[in-house]
Amino acid sequence: MTFDVEQAKKWIITFNDKIQENKEYLTELDQAIGDGDHGLNMARGFQETVKKITEGKYDDLGSLFKDVGMTLIAKVGGASGPLYGTAFMKASLALKGKKEVDIKALVEALAASLDGLKVRGKAQVGDKTMIDVWEPVIEYMKNHETIHSKELTDLSKEKMDDTKELEAKKGRAAYLGKRSIGHIDPGAASSYLLFASLAELLEEGEVAQ
Amino acid sequence: MKYVSLVLISHSYEIVSGLKKLLNQVQPEVSVAIAGGVEGDIGTNALDIKEAIESVYSEKGVVVLFDLGSALINAEMAIEMLENNENIIIADAPLVEGAYAAVVEAGLGSSIEEVVRAGESAKELVKIND
């Protein structure tokens, strides 16, 4: 299966739909261990992003993802803006000039996104952040010839759920220390939605690398 | 420019707009730029910060002060997005007291390192002595 500009747009649109649907839930999670604006920030930012990319005409994946990244940086605010923004900017660099790619190249681009996230947010696995979903998911995609949509979705969800029992080491939640335990990390939750959206897209073709 | 400039970042526009007023009274010759809020809401964003830094940038340097966590991420991002980004230092200082100490130090014509040091030493400030 190939991943092209139309697929990429669809991915972001689907992700935005899920964010809008789950806006209150994301906000609730963030009220428990953050400053209560993750749902609102992501909803605003991704709504603007969808607007931008639907109106835009893109010759390559790089310029599409660049618009996504820049819009997120400008419109999301908080920590999520620069974090998701960086992820898409790194992907855009990796996919510069490419009209369409195979899944392997997409995974490589997302691996670059993950590296960017770790540098920007200075977090690692176990800190109770979005990295706790991103890292295992990218590992899975790198190590499997065929990516099964259901496996991808289940893994993302499982890793999101696993953040519940972690103690936060980064972000506003870190101020809560042990009181952050028992709550799912909001960044992990939105990351699950991101990869669930990707999984839906991949379902439409068998995803052999 | 004779003086190091300051950039103040807060999740609240009103906080930095008020603080800038105070600093301008205290040291009118030091350039102070602000970035606060996102589209009228609480939050910070890298593009506003980038513009603020650009508006007061000089080789004498810019010291950036911020309030909480995600402001730092956005400040780092803003600095990366600038072409000219030597002589910009983010101070690990409390926003209000650090900015006050920094603006006074800057007004003396001090170097960027001295201004950062003044701002950061506000962390040790004991305000009530009984």
Place this chain on the structure above:
Amino acid sequence: MIEKEITVTIENGLHARPAADFVKKVNQYKSKVELMIGDRRINAKSILQLMSVAIMEGQTIKVMTDGEDEKDALAFIDSFLQSGKES
């Protein structure tokens, strides 16, 4: 080293704006400048130290200057603290 007890008559005491002005001007002198407020001794050239004390209108403090321009420094401080308005 010379010293003098001075009663502060600046309205509202040595608060934010005059304090900053004071520090800036005092830094122009070569002498060491210290203030005794009660039993606290602070370096008058350091805004941080000045921020850590409250010097109120009507309060009497001791000013010590030490150096080649100690007389000029003390005269300036005397005038500043008693000016009754920001100079």
